Amino acid sequence: MTMNERKTIDLEQGWEFMQKGITKLKNILEGLPEPQFSSEDYMMLYTYPFPYDIVLLHVTIYNMCTQKPPHDYSQQLYDKYRESFEEYITSTVLPSIREKHDEFMLRELVKRWANHKVMVRWLSRFFHYLDRYFIARRSLPPLNEVGLTCFRDLVYLELNGKVRDAVISLIDQEREGEQIDRALLKNVLDIFVEIGMGQMDHYENDFEDAMLKDTAAYYSRKASNWILEDSCPDYMLKAEECLKREKDRVSHYLHSSSEPKLLEKVQHELLSVYANQLLEKEHSGCHALLRDDKVEDLSRMFRLFSKIPKGLDPVSNIFKQHVTAEGTALVKQAEDAASNKKVCFYYGCFLLQFILFYFLICCIIAEKRDVVGLQEQVFVRKVIELHDKYLAYVNDCFQNHTLFHKSLKEAFEVFCNKGVAGSSSAELLATFCDNILKKGGSEKLSDEAIEETLEKVVKLLAYISDKDLFAEFYRKKLARRLLFDKSANDDHERSILTKLKQQCGGQFTSKMEGMVTDLTLARENQTSFEEYLSNNSNANPGIDLTVTVLTTGFWPSYKSFDLNLPAEMVKCVEVFREFYQTKTKHRKLTWIYSLGTCNLLGKFETRNTELIVTTYQASALLLFNSSDRLSYSEIMTQLNLTDDDVVRLLHSLSCANSPDKMRRIKIPLPPVDEKKKVIEDVDKDRRYAIDASIVRIMKSRKVLGHQQLVLECVEQLGRMFKPDFKAIKKRIEDLITRDYLERDKTNPNMFRYLA
Incomplete structure (x- = not known):
């Protein structure tokens, strides 16, 4: 029979036939005896020969949809499709679920939902022609969506409240330690997700919101008891375990989108609500954990509180x-400690002053300086150890978090800038470095330990506001190490300069690097001088002479007196000047006699003794080659020195003594406190720096208010020192008098730059 000759099928007849197939499917789903559709049967729908009943279902639908109007029953079949689900749900599905409760209801629901999806899948295949043509042309909901919507409207909307409560009840049971069927919960909650057909509205609104409220209430009850009963570490252990278990719930049956919301609820109730009370617990809070070095508990505290808003603050x-x-x-x-040493020192001085006179008092002074220096070393070493300890806390317990780096920095800035026993922290650090780097220093360390310690010192320097003061003290001590051959290792000297350069910038170390370079060039220059002497028989200074040529701008400023040198030394100076002029005619030599040393051979009645003295001392002693007795005024006149310098000089020589067996003695000058001069030099440099900063700012801004100018100046200079507001104001006034700036005529707090 051709297509044109086929018999017209009316609606009632066709649907009666379709009902047989649908009934067969329902029987299968209900577990009643019925031959099932096999996958092979279904595949044969598209091959030949067709299984008779399946083929007729498809052919019937096809024919009823392709008959000429008014016998095209596409719309009626579309409606019948929906009615099939509604009838089955109303007559069979709903009654079977309603008669059960709690976990049994959940199991029945899961079973019915699984069956319903099977029914939708098969009926959608029976009515496939509708999906391909009729629905597509009319823009109607597809068959699959219609089937799922029926379950949602008739089953889900009625039962979701009971289902939700049953699920939450099981979750609470599990929280209390009971075993539950997690697979069942997973299947139930999948219904909330799947019923949304791509949207999460039903899961979130019908289940998740209530579950989160229940979670908050549950942990609120728990926390209110734990906070009273438990120590801070015990409480945190419980909180961490609860969070772990909630994450575990998500992985087993809750939807993944619930995890952040769920954890936020738990964190809020267990941590945010009780944060201050927990952290401030008297014998077990954060203070106690830090005091008792409870590293593991501190790490847990960081993990927990990092999860809540501003929890780490x-x-x-x-x-x-x-x-x-x-x-x-x-x-x-x-x-x-310094105060106690000071009391002991002065008491000792009082007892000894009548016995040992000035020389022994000088020895006590030197001893006192050593004791204080040792105490300074101990203090700096303890600060380094403190920094090591708490930097490890920051890196390990607090996972290198910037907030804790900031706290560590601010804490060290407080006490690192206090100073000890009248010595600033800048001086203490410079002295500490000096003891490490000089020969015979109190710090006996391996090369690796020295490098490690220097690295730590430079880190401490970052906390000190007066970095320029450190630089000047360090430069003074570096100069003494270099000039008097006190440096233990050139590599270490260069290494710390590299570290300082990385920390503070090239300008910070430029002069120090120049000093080290000067010493290298000076050694080469001395070699050239010795070659010059060997090649010029007339150029003979008469004594062994070593000259160190320095670049003025690199080195600290030293007093330069017009000392009247002895004739022996005058010839040395002239010979070296002639040599130096052969190398360059554009540099002027200024002799710094205060830094010179001489080895003299003293011929005494009992023995000859080699004396190691300064150039000043040597000049004074050589006066006695031509005179047995000289007055104080004669010595001062012949040497052309000031009264203070002659007093220091003669005291050192008159008090010098040595045991009988000594063939070589060193006669030091009494120490001069250079601290005052260092501070004066730094203050002077700061005035220049403030002036330069103000001029730079005003040159670029042209017009600027007083407050803004001060703030920008502080910001510019902050890397080297913390300028005082009064000092800045004073420099502004000075620049106004020197016509660099002027006040605005209408606003005295506004300044203008004068080109």
Whole structure:
């Protein structure tokens, strides 16, 4: 029979036939005896020969949809498709679910939902022609969506509240330690997701919101008891375990999108609500954990509180307070030790002054300086150890978090800028470095330990506001190490300069690097001088002479007096000047006699003794080659020195003594306190720096208010020192008088730059 000759099928007849196939499918789903559709049967729908009943279902639908109007029953079949689900759900599915409760209801629901999806899949295949043509042309919901919507409207909307409550009840049971069927919960919650057909509205609104409220209430009850009963570490252990279990729930049956919301609820109730109370627990809070070095508990605290908004702020503040207190205690300890040494020293001086006279008092002074120096070394070493300890906390316990680096920095800035026993932190650090780097220093370390220690010192320098003061003290001590051959290792000297350069910039170390370079060139220059002497028989200074030529701008400023040199030394100076002029005629030599040393052979009645003295001392002693007795005024006149210098000079020589067996003695000058001059030099440099900063700012801005000018100046200079507001104001006034700036005529707090 051709297509044109086929018999017209009316609606009732066709649907009666379709009902047979649908009934067969329902029987299969209900577990009633019925031959099932095999996958092979279904595949044969598209091959020949067709299984008779399946083929007729498809052919019937096809024919009823392709008959000429008014016998095209596409719309009616579309409606019948929906009615099939509605009838089955109403008559069979709903009653079977309603008669069960709690977990049994959930199991029945899961079973019915699984069956419903099977029914939708098969009926959609029976009515496939509708999906391909009729629905597509009319823009109607597809068959699969219609089938799922029926279950949603008739089953889900009625039962989702009961289902939700049953699921939450099971979750709470599990939280209390009971075993539950996690697979069942996973299948139930999948219904909330799948029923949304691509949207999460039903899962979120019908289940998740209530589940989150229940979670908050549950942990609120728990926390209110734990906070009273448990120590801070015990409480945190419980909180961490709860969070772990909630994440585990998500992985087993909750939807993944619930994880951040769920954890936020738990964190809020267990941590945010009780944060201050937990951290401030008297015997077990954050202060106690830091005090008792509870590294594992501190790590847990960081992990927990990093998850809540601003949760790390109070932890980092307590950390800062603790480190500040520890450092301040070190300062006080060092101050007390220095104070005790001072009392002992002066008492000793009183007992000995009638016995040992000035020379022995000088020895006591030197001893006192050694004791204080040792105390300074101990203090700096303890500060380094403190920094090592809490930097490890920052890196390990607090996972290198910037907030804790900031707290560590601010804490060390508080006590590292206090100073000890009248010595600034800048001086203490410079002295500490000097002891490490000079020969015979109190710090006996391996090369590796020296490098490590220098690295740590430079890190401490970052906390000191007066970096320029450190630079000047360090430069003074570096000069003495270099000039008097006191440096233990050139590599270490260069290494710390590299570290300082990385920390503070090239300008910070440029003069120091120049000093090291000068010494290298000076050694080469001395070799050339010795070759010059060997090649010029007339150029003979008469004595062994070593000259170190320095570049003025690199080195600290030294007093340069017109000392009247002895004739022996005058010839040395003339010979070297002639040599130096052969190398360059554009550089002027200025002789710094205060830095010179001489080895003299003293011929005494009992023995000859080699004397190691300064150039000043040597000049004074050589006067006695031509005179047995000289007055004070004669010595001062012949040497052309000031009264203070002659007093120091003669005291050192008159008090010098040595045991009988000594063949070689060193006669030091009494030490001069250079601290005052260093501070004066730094203050002078700061005035220049402030002037330069103000001029730079005003040159670029042209017009600027007083407050803004001060703030920008502080910001520019902050890397080297912390300028005082009064000092800046004073420099502004000075620049106005020198016509670099002027005040605005209408606003005295506004300045203008004068080109």
